Amino acid sequence: xxxxxxxxxxxxxxFLLGDLDxxxxxxxxxxxxxxxxxxxxxxxxxxxxxxxxxxxxxSEEEQxxxxxxxxxxxRQEKQLRATRALRKAAGRRRPVQPTQSLWxxxxxxxxxxxxxxxxASVAACVVIVVVSSGLILQALLKRGTAGLREELAQLNAPExxxxxxxxxxxxxFPPVTLRDxxxxxxxxxxxxxxxVRFNVPMARDEYPSYRVExxxxxxxxxxxxxxxxxxxxxxxxxxxxxxILTPNDYSLVIRVSKSDGQVEDIGDFNFRxxxxx
Amino acid sequence: MAKDWEDxxxxxxxxxxxxxxxxxxxxxxxxxxxxxxxxxxxxKNADELADETIGRVAAKVIEVSxxxxxxxxxxxxxxxxxxxxxxxxxxxxxKFVSTESADLAKQENxxxxxxxxxxxxxxxxxxxxxxxxxxxxLYYEPGQPKIAHRKKLAExxxxxxxxxxxxxxxxxxxxxACVEKxxxxx
Numbered sequence: 530x531x532x533x534x535x536x537x538x539x540x541x542x543x544f545l546l547g548d549l550d551x552x553x554x555x556x557x558x559x560x561x562x563x564x565x566x567x568x569x570x571x572x573x574x575x576x577x578x579x580x581x582x583x584x585x586x587x588s589e590e591e592q593x594x595x596x597x598x599x600x601x602x603x604r605q606e607k608q609l610r611a612t613r614a615l616r617k618a619a620g621r622r623r624p625v626q627p628t629q630s631l632w633x634x635x636x637x638x639x640x641x642x643x644x645x646x647x648x649a650s651v652a653a654c655v656v657i658v659v660v661s662s663g664l665i666l667q668a669l670l671k672r673g674t675a676g677l678r679e680e681l682a683q684l685n686a687p688e689x690x691x692x693x694x695x696x697x698x699x700x701x702f703p704p705v706t707l708r709d710x711x712x713x714x715x716x717x718x719x720x721x722x723x724x725v726r727f728n729v730p731m732a733r734d735e736y737p738s739y740r741v742e743x744x745x746x747x748x749x750x751x752x753x754x755x756x757x758x759x760x761x762x763x764x765x766x767x768x769x770x771x772x773i774l775t776p777n778d779y780s781l782v783i784r785v786s787k788s789d790g791q792v793e794d795i796g797d798f799n800f801r802x803x804x805x806x
Numbered sequence: 807m808a809k810d811w812e813d814x815x816x817x818x819x820x821x822x823x824x825x826x827x828x829x830x831x832x833x834x835x836x837x838x839x840x841x842x843x844x845x846x847x848x849x850k851n852a853d854e855l856a857d858e859t860i861g862r863v864a865a866k867v868i869e870v871s872x873x874x875x876x877x878x879x880x881x882x883x884x885x886x887x888x889x890x891x892x893x894x895x896x897x898x899x900x901k902f903v904s905t906e907s908a909d910l911a912k913q914e915n916x917x918x919x920x921x922x923x924x925x926x927x928x929x930x931x932x933x934x935x936x937x938x939x940x941x942x943x944l945y946y947e948p949g950q951p952k953i954a955h956r957k958k959l960a961e962x963x964x965x966x967x968x969x970x971x972x973x974x975x976x977x978x979x980x981x982x983a984c985v986e987k988x989x990x991x992x
Contacts, residue, residue, distance in 0.1 A: 542848070545846065555887065558843050558883060559880060559883050560878060560888075561842070561843065562836070562839050562840075562879040562882065562883040563877045563879040563883075564842070565835070566841060569972070569975070571972065572842075572975070572979070573972070573975045575981075576975055577976055580946075584948075584952075598848070599846075600847040602845045602848060602849065602850050602852065602914050603843060603850065604845045604852065607985075607986055607989065608982065610919070610920075610923045611923065611927070611981070611982050611985045612984070613920075613923070613943070614920070614923035614926075614927040614985070615946050615978070615981065616948050617920075617924060617928060617945075618924060618927050618928065618931065618943065619942075619943045619944070619945075619946035619947045620947065631884055675934070676935055676936040676937060677937075680935050683876060695834055696983075698831065699827045699828075699831070701825075703828065704832065708972055718976070719835065720979040720982060721976070721979045721980060722976070727939050744883060747904045766863075770935065772935065772937070772938055772973065772976075772977075775965075775969070776823065779864055788956060805972055
C-alpha cells in the first residue's frame with residue numbers, strides 16, 4: 530500500500546517536472562479532472578515540490594527540470610515567489626526562548642554552596658513553572674476561543690451572508706419532510722474552501738436570533754454561537770469556518786429562546802464531511 | 807450570438823448538476839483544473855485556453871448531454887486535449903523566460919519585487935484566523951529539521967502528520983490565491 534502511494538507520488542512529481550510520456554501524462558491529467566481526491570494529491574505535491582526547490586532539497590537533475598519545465602509559465606513563477614515569501618515570513622518569527630543571562634543566573638542559584646538556598650530556589654522555580662504554565666494555557670485557550678468567536682461573528686455578519694464567494698462551499702439541507710439517512714448531505718472540502726455555508730430549511734421567520742451548536746454525532750461539542758441572520762425564502766444561512774471541520778458525521782443543532790425565557794431545540798441537521806483522500 | 811452563448815451556458819450548468827449551486831461549484835472546479843493542466847503544459851495563456859475549452863463544450867452541450875455517460879469533467883478534458891494539440895501545431899511550446907537564474911543571484915539583496923511579495927503575503931496573512939496564521943508560519947519555519955518539526959507540530963495540533971499536511975495545504979492555497987490577487991492589483 531505504502532509502495533503504491535510512493536509510486537503515485539513519484540509519478541506526480543515526474544508529471545510536474547515534465548518527465549512522463551504523453552500517454553501517462555494524459556491519463557494523469559484525466560484523473561486530475563475527474564477525481565477530486567487525486568486533484569488534492571497533485572496540488573499538494575506541487576506545493577511540496579515548490580518548497581523542496583526553495584529549500585534546495587531537489588537533486589541537480591530535478592532542479593534543472595524544475596527550471597526548464599515547471600517554471601515555464603508566469604503562474605508557476607508566481608507560485609515560486611509566494612513560496613519564497615512564505616518561507617521568509619515564517620523565518621521572521623523569533624522563537625521565544627529565555628535569555629541566556631536568566632539561565633545563567635538560575636544556574637548560579639542552583640549551584641550555590643548554601644543547601645537552603647538551593648532548596649528554596651528549586652521550590653520557587655517549581656511554583657513559578659506551575660503557575661505560569663496554568664496562566665499561559667488559560668491565555669492560549671481564551672485567545673483561541675475569542676479568535677473563533679470573532680471569526681464566526683464575521684462569517685455570519687449580514688454583509689458576508691449576502692455575498693457569494695468562491696471560497697465558500699454551499700451545503701443545502703433537504704426540507705424536514707424529505708430528510709432521511711440516504712439524503713444526508715455529504716461533501717469534501719477541496720483546496721481553497723475557507724468556509725461552509727449551510728442552508729438550513731426554516732419555514733417561518735419568528736425568532737430574533739438562533740443559537741447554533743455544532744457537535745459530532747457522538748455528541749462531542751465542537752462550537753456554538755448565536756446568529757441574528759434572518760431566514761430568506763424559507764432558508765436560514767449559517768456559515769462555519771472550514772478549519773474547525775475534520776472528516777466526521779456532524780449535527781447542527783438549532784435552538785431558540787421563547788418569549789417565556791425557555792430555550793427550545795427547533796431542529797437538528799446532520800451532515801457528513803468526507804475525507805479528502 | 808450573445809443570447810445563444812447564454813443559453814448554451816445555462817444548458818452547460820444544468821448538465822453539470824440540476825442544482826444551480828452545485829453546478830456553479832462544479833463549473834469552477836472544472837475551470838480551475840483546466841487552467842492547471844494548460845499551465846503544466848507550458849501554455850502562458852492558460853486562462854484563455856480553459857475558457858475556449860468551456861466555450862466549445864457549451865456550443866455542443868445539447869447534443870452531447872443526450873447520450874453522454876459518465877463524469878462531464880472527462881468530456882471537458884477530451885475537448886481540452888484536442889485544443890492543446892491544435893495549439894501545439896500552431897506554435898512551438900510557448901516558453902516563458904524564467905527570471906529564476908536572476909532570482910537566485912538577487913536573493914542576498916531583496917529587490918522591490920521580493921518586498922512586494924512579502925507585503926502582499928503580510929496583508930494576506932492578516933486575513934487568516936490567528937490559529938491558521940500561526941500554524942502556517944510554524945509549518946514553514948525555516949532552519950528546522952523538517953520531518954521532526956512537522957511531526958511535533960502535528961502532535962501539538964492534535965492531528966496526524968497527513969492531516970497537518972492537508973490542513974496547511976488548504977491554508978496555503980487560500981494564501982496563494984490572495985497573494986496573486988494582491989500582486990495583480992498592487
